[in-house]
Amino acid sequence: MTRRSPLLTLLYACSAIALVIILVSHPETSFEAAIRGLQVWWEVVFPSTLPFIVLSEILMGVGVVHFTGVLLEPMMRPLFNVPGTGGFVLTMGFASGYPVAAKLTTRLREQGSITKAEGERLVSFTTTGDPLFVIGAVAIGFFHSEQFGFVLAFSHYFSALLLGVLYRFYSPFSPSSKPLEKNHLPLPLRALQAMHRARLRDRRPFGKLMGEAVQSALQTLLMIGGFIIVFSVLIQLFATIEVTHFLSAVLAVFLGPLGVPSAFSSGMIAGLFEVTLGAQGVSEVGAGIPMIWKAVVASAIVSWGGISVHAQVASILNDTDIRVTPYLVGRAIHAALASLLAYFCWKPITASSWFSDEDIPVFLPTTAEGVPVGNWWDSLLYSGLAAAGILLLLLLVSLFFRSRRFKRPH
Template sequence: MIFLCLLLFISYILTAPKDAVNAASVGLVLWYTRVLPTLLPFVILSNILMDSNYLQYLNKITAPLVSRLIPVSDNGAFVLLSGFLFGFPIGSKNCAALLASGKITRREADVLFIITNNISPVFVTSFILYTQLKLSHLSAVTLLILYFPALLLGSILLSTDARRTKDRTAFHAQKQPASGSQMNFKIIDTGIMDGFETLTRLGGYIMLFSMIASLLQKLPVPHILTLILTGMVEITNGIAMLPDSGLPQSVQYVLAVVYTAFGGLSGIAQTSSMIRDTPLSIKHYCIAKLLLAACCGLLACLVSQIFHL
């Protein structure tokens, strides 16, 4: 099946080179104009914080507040905040990095990896609700239905682990030997180069899946099926198709929420690249994302009824 899909994809590029090139250009422009300037600074700063050991000072400020909402360790609080505020895929990247360095436990990483890898609030409010759907008045409630189920799931899983151990401190990662914080140009250079490597890899995935989304639109299937498949493969292309789909606004809103909560196959591929060489399970991630997408979709249906979309 994989070989047949690759053969179909190559045939599409050879038989419709103009469409394939345009799709690749759209993906690269999206990466260059939106993803790169938005995520690169956060990736570089996260790398510098973790490598220089200055993260401990930030954790002293944020961890007491975050741990009141969800039972995480100090370093887990940083993963949680970076994943929700900065956006996908920084959550999975930081989670994998801190797990590899032994600063969070395997179980905590398993849970945080699933719940923190979300589309950023800026993308949701600006691109999805304001630019595409013209529903900016639903920004607050949309962010709530997208993020609350993930936070609730994480809180339940981590609280269960804490009760099983009967010792809250046993849940947290073991304390590392105290080491002095340091900052030098080697750390900064490494953080910058790692940031560019990470974002370049993301650019390749975005371009590839933009071309796959373009291919799906050429298949002889009903338009609604094409719309759903495109959104589940690459959310940006799928959401961009919604305003001209002819569907009721309520259906457009629900589909946009489902696409965003799931993250698309493109998002799964990008996430998989962030956790390579770690024991984190992409299979468990996919299952959790499907469940969260279904939950968010039901909440979106309720919101569309309340606001009479």
């Protein structure tokens, strides 16, 4: 069925009409779900995402992305087959969560810094949850376990890097971006030189740069908020008309032969659409289910991200020629890799005396759903520390690659 097929048009029309009928027949349910979606966006997503989108736009405008591009070029191309500027997207994406990586990838593509294939590789493995959400909301807020947080974070982020290594072989014969010009200057000086040249090419005064960064961030966040509210209403309506229950019953039939407890079917269906509801559903499964299975399923749900996030990413990528299909395939692979890592690293991490569930720290005040309520300073603190740590690690690995690559035998 092609995009121009009349059957597809008829399917879209019938689906829209059916949704309108359901919406009109359940107005109170729709209103309450919309309020919950708006609350999550305003109290959690808006304050935790806005500072990083604004700062990332400013950093790109002043040339910092070119600075990191030169420093990380020796690592990003051999490992992930993307230019060094992808290291900036990797750092900000890991630190600030979805869909910031898609926004930055789109900006790099618009600037001509990456090719179409490189953009598809980059957005596929850099779209992750932020550490505050993975550890604070899911592990601490829902599962009340610090050990669970370390397992979830390790499986989530390490599997994303493994996905990046796998995706370096995606579209191997596609054109690549132009390698950086080399000269006799040391690497840090070349990085400073690239940053200065990029700043001169931009030519925008800092006031204008900051104003446009805020405007772009607000536009992106309004789009994200709209998707969150719409999917909050859809999920609640599906639950009201028993569609979710039906899909859960069907999924439970397939989980049995795979050895996965069928009790997870409801949480997995919720996680298919929205990551927070899915993780919460998994945490509410009976106490008789081993925690290792909860970690496996929760890790898969967090790495999948949910159709709500995918719709946000697709909307952002729509401004470029970057296709969404490789990203969706990458989300499925990421979920599978993360669940496998969670299964195999559960015992080594939980058996370690380094990690204890005693005196679990309170990251942030939480909503009724257990999601931390963000604020400007806490969001900047946790995400900023994560970004600094990730960037430092990438720089060290990049220097290692450069020393091994250019080391001459005596």
